[in-house]
Amino acid sequence: MSPPLLQVNDLKKHFPVSKGLFGRKSEWVYAVDGVSFEIARGETLSLVGESGCGKSTVGRAILRLFDITSGQVILDGQRIDDAHPSTMRQMRRRVQVVFQDPFSSLNPRMRVRDILAEPIRNFGLAKSAEDLEVRVTALMDTVRLPREALNRRPHEFSGGQRQRIGIARALAAEPELIVCDEAVSALDVSVKAQIVNLLQDLQQKFGLALLFISHDLAIVEHMTHRVAVMYLGKIVEVAPRREIFAAPRHPYTKALLSAVPLPEPGAQRNPIILGGDVPSPINPPSGCRFHTRCPYVFDRCRTEEPQLRAAEGDQWVACHLDALPAG
Numbered sequence: 001m002s003p004p005l006l007q008v009n010d011l012k013k014h015f016p017v018s019k020g021l022f023g024r025k026s027e028w029v030y031a032v033d034g035v036s037f038e039i040a041r042g043e044t045l046s047l048v049g050e051s052g053c054g055k056s057t058v059g060r061a062i063l064r065l066f067d068i069t070s071g072q073v074i075l076d077g078q079r080i081d082d083a084h085p086s087t088m089r090q091m092r093r094r095v096q097v098v099f100q101d102p103f104s105s106l107n108p109r110m111r112v113r114d115i116l117a118e119p120i121r122n123f124g125l126a127k128s129a130e131d132l133e134v135r136v137t138a139l140m141d142t143v144r145l146p147r148e149a150l151n152r153r154p155h156e157f158s159g160g161q162r163q164r165i166g167i168a169r170a171l172a173a174e175p176e177l178i179v180c181d182e183a184v185s186a187l188d189v190s191v192k193a194q195i196v197n198l199l200q201d202l203q204q205k206f207g208l209a210l211l212f213i214s215h216d217l218a219i220v221e222h223m224t225h226r227v228a229v230m231y232l233g234k235i236v237e238v239a240p241r242r243e244i245f246a247a248p249r250h251p252y253t254k255a256l257l258s259a260v261p262l263p264e265p266g267a268q269r270n271p272i273i274l275g276g277d278v279p280s281p282i283n284p285p286s287g288c289r290f291h292t293r294c295p296y297v298f299d300r301c302r303t304e305e306p307q308l309r310a311a312e313g314d315q316w317v318a319c320h321l322d323a324l325p326a327g
């Protein structure tokens, strides 16, 4: 059996932050603190959770935008967290990213043609100048932008069109996995749906895997295969879409999903309001990190950290409750 496209094993990323007036004493932000998951070829895994829970840090670790603190990131059976620069070059091609704000990630002085040609040149994908041109125009067709637009610069486009350029640039490298970090979050509702549909079409066409980082659960419910829910640097539940939305098991997942509007007009889940604030990732609670806000908390939760365990089928939950109530 071939390995999963991406495997993340016990990933940790702790950031040092300085404390005190002269920044001499440093402490740590436990941004991601032991996260494991897999993504299959052609699969969409969504990473959800409140602001600051570590979603982008996971994405950035996979893209190797920094060195991780510990753990492993394995692409197609090969470790990339500590890969040598020469192997890293090929690995970088295979994992691309689309950020929330294409404006800040697209060079305003470059024409679209050059923005798209850059990764093709960098990774040596074109056989000739003609091939380069063919590839660049094909990318415009793929993301449904007019070919004439190749000579324009990013500021001449709307937000949705710019995001299409961002997607085309990611595709130019012929990746197998795209990390979409809040890729549609800043767009208007109708444009959002178009870009999500485009991503789904591209996934089908190219067999792409997506790590879809989002706090927009209605969008996630519409397009994902599986969902991983994060709380304070940990995954508390991971499950296929249908199971998690129909029968969330972790008390945090239940609260998070209870706020998502149901597709039927006027219908609403019973919202669960959690008490207290999200604790700081600088000093996370002992035991289960969610225990300070959990309506079902008992003694064990304060001292012992729950591990992810199979609840039913492919639904995994990190909670000490024996009979995890579904739904």
Ligand SMILES: Nc1ncnc2c1ncn2[C@@H]1O[C@H](COP(=O)(O)OP(=O)(O)OP(=O)(O)O)[C@@H](O)[C@H]1O
Pocket (backbone or CB within 6 Å): 015, 016, 017, 029, 030, 031, 049, 050, 051, 052, 053, 054, 055, 056, 057, 058, 215, 281
């Ligand atoms: N470079 C950094 N230095 C110090 N702390 C950082 C750094 N990057 C992230 N953090 C901290 O790590 C934690 C996780 O941040 P991260 O950006 O991964 O969260 P997120 O889930 O993506 O949030 P959002 O939904 O707001 O995008 C936060 O407390 C954040 O302040």
Ligand SMILES: [Mg+2]
Pocket (backbone or CB within 6 Å): 055, 056, 057
């Ligand atoms: Mg983020």
